Amino acid sequence: MVYPKHGVGQILSVSSKTIGGIEVQCYDIKFEKDKAIGLLPINKQSNLRSLATINQVNKCISILKSKPKIKRSMWSRRAQEYEQKITSGKIYDLAEVVRDLNKGDDIMVDQSYSERQLFEKAYERILSEFQIVMDSSLEDTKKKLNKALKRNLETQAPKIEPKLEEPTIVPK
Secondary structure, three states, X not given: OEEOOOEEOEEEXXXXXXXXXXXXXXXXXXXXXXXXEEEEXXXXXXXXXXXXXXXXXXXXXXXXXXXXXXXOOOHHHHHHXXXXXXXXXXXXXXXXXHHHHOOOOOOOOOOOHHHHHHHHHHHHHHHHHHHHHHOOOHHHHHHXXXXXXXXXXXXXXXXXXXXXXXXXXXXX
């Protein structure tokens, strides 16, 4: 399942906790990425969603391949919108954030620190969900995601070897 504020998690058990003198039924959720266990009251389960289907993953990949939609508003406003999309828990919104903040190369020198942080947060969330849905290794999932984003193209493009000049023999 996916919890919007933390990403992909696994429900371990249902337990009963006393909070402020009130007995509350809670899900114990393990978040592998954070190596943490969270408690979610059962009455707040509407925030949870099941993992994406393979069709939803394919639609996300087509979103990632589409042209980025960069708004011309102030960065602080766009950053707020991106953060809301990341924590919404909607996989298509997550794909849009990854697409819009992707710069196409691995170093991302022209991104601010906060832009890079938002990109990495969204990228890690979508990567972890894709990995489980596609039932593939982390490396294979990264390759598919990076291919859709056209990242690391220098490693995929054939390298052109420089020609060595042969010495010319000048007749005497």
